[in-house]
Amino acid sequence: MRGSYTNTPLSIFRRREVFEEAHVPEEFLYREKELEEIASCIRPLLQGFQGTNMKIYGKPATGKTTSIKKIFEQVPKSNIACVYVNAMLRQSPYAVLSEIAMNLGQQKAMPDKSTGTVKLVDTIMRLLKKRKSAIVLCIDEYSCLSPKDIEAVIAPFLRPWEFGKISQDLNSSVLLISTSTAAPPPIRSSMISSMGPRTLKFRQYSFEQKYDILNHRAEAGFGKNVVEDDALEVMAGIMSVRWGVQALKLAGEIADTMGETKITGDIVSRTLKKMGTGTDVHSVLNSTEKIILYEISKRKKMFSGEIYSFSLDKLGLKKTRTYEILKRLLKLGLLEVTEQNNKGKTRIFKTVQGGRLNGMS
Ligand SMILES: Nc1ncnc2c1ncn2[C@@H]1O[C@H](COP(=O)(O)OP(=O)(O)O)[C@@H](O)[C@H]1O
Numbered sequence: 001m002r003g004s005y006t007n008t009p010l011s012i013f014r015r016r017e018v019f020e021e022a023h024v025p026e027e028f029l030y031r032e033k034e035l036e037e038i039a040s041c042i043r044p045l046l047q048g049f050q051g052t053n054m055k056i057y058g059k060p061a062t063g064k065t066t067s068i069k070k071i072f073e074q075v076p077k078s079n080i081a082c083v084y085v086n087a088m089l090r091q092s093p094y095a096v097l098s099e100i101a102m103n104l105g106q107q108k109a110m111p112d113k114s115t116g117t118v119k120l121v122d123t124i125m126r127l128l129k130k131r132k133s134a135i136v137l138c139i140d141e142y143s144c145l146s147p148k149d150i151e152a153v154i155a156p157f158l159r160p161w162e163f164g165k166i167s168q169d170l171n172s173s174v175l176l177i178s179t180s181t182a183a184p185p186p187i188r189s190s191m192i193s194s195m196g197p198r199t200l201k202f203r204q205y206s207f208e209q210k211y212d213i214l215n216h217r218a219e220a221g222f223g224k225n226v227v228e229d230d231a232l233e234v235m236a237g238i239m240s241v242r243w244g245v246q247a248l249k250l251a252g253e254i255a256d257t258m259g260e261t262k263i264t265g266d267i268v269s270r271t272l273k274k275m276g277t278g279t280d281v282h283s284v285l286n287s288t289e290k291i292i293l294y295e296i297s298k299r300k301k302m303f304s305g306e307i308y309s310f311s312l313d314k315l316g317l318k319k320t321r322t323y324e325i326l327k328r329l330l331k332l333g334l335l336e337v338t339e340q341n342n343k344g345k346t347r348i349f350k351t352v353q354g355g356r357l358n359g360m361s
Pocket residue numbers: 021023024025027028029030031059060061062063064065066067213241242245
């Protein structure tokens with residue numbers, strides 16, 4: 001036991017901050033096309049024209065929010081204000097609009113709530129006029145607002161010339177993001193023509209893409225080759241990138257408490273148990289691996305010879321292939337092995353945790 005519970009003199013972490021939720025990764029992979037689409041909505045503002053509006057949608061952890069953050073990093077701030085509001089955290093038009101005003105530098109008290117949102121919009125338009133600035137407004141998780149509330153928030157930016165003299169020349173681009181798979185959530189029919197037709201779907205990452213993204217994050221946070229292939233494979237196989245990043249952080253913490261310098265499959269198994277997310281390490285196994293594991297679990301224990309004959313007879317696998325499978329199951333922490341001296345050495349395999357296999361029956 002080390003001297004203190006809080007002081008870890010040797011840590012596997014090199015840059016812990018890369019695993020924080022708010023961190024914007026330096027390397028944002030596989031989203032060039034999407035970034036370009038978003039950039040093309042904003043580009044006209046740079047030339048003094050109206051921007052394009054767009055609805056962005058897709059499953060969780062497909063990089064929607066990060067894309068906006070990446071684009072906002074690149075927009076020249078001198079005459080374009082980039083404002084991001086998450087409607088999950090501000091669930092009324094008043095709350096969203098006062099956040100926008102604050103983002104634009106409003107320091108004085110906000111107009112009284114009782115005057116409704118008209119005063120607030122006026123404040124925002126004056127701030128933009130003073131800055132001689134166009135605006136890119138991103139409302140993330142917009143379906144947390146009702147269609148009527150969405151209208152109250154975006155209508156002044158979609159049709160600024162109708163709002164009043166002060167906003168007559170305002171150029172804007174409105175980007176609405178939502179977590180939905182099939183199509184973006186509806187907005188009021190009165191808003192549809194002003195929003196325009198553009199939508200952008202963020203597709204889910206493939207296994208290989210997730211593996212690559214998590215590998216880059218692991219290298220940024222821990223250094224090269226600290227997280228073993230098996231461990232990354234499990235994470236990419238069963239969870240989203242968001243959960244994978246969380247799992248990497250927790251795995252690092254577990255490795256630290258164990259005094260380990262590598263993140264192995266076994267550490268990932270422990271991590272998953274701790275996360276209790278319903279994620280199941282078995283779901284990364286292929287059917288052959290599952291059959292062998294299930295057989296061992298059914299028989300409570302098996303000698304290595306028995307396993308080799310079982311996989312040859314039932315699955316037609318050569319000894320070398322079975323050996324590889326056993327090695328992987330051991331690495332993933334699903335099997336344990338003991339040696340017995342019984343007229344020569346023999347190895348006995350058992351499943352870990354009494355061999356209760358989720359979703360196998
Ligand atoms: N292409 C990618 N490259 C690197 N990290 C990514 C990528 N896509 C998502 N992430 C990471 O996954 C997590 C979730 O991404 P986020 O943009 O918040 O997803 P969404 O908004 O679609 O739910 C964040 O930690 C983010 O850094």
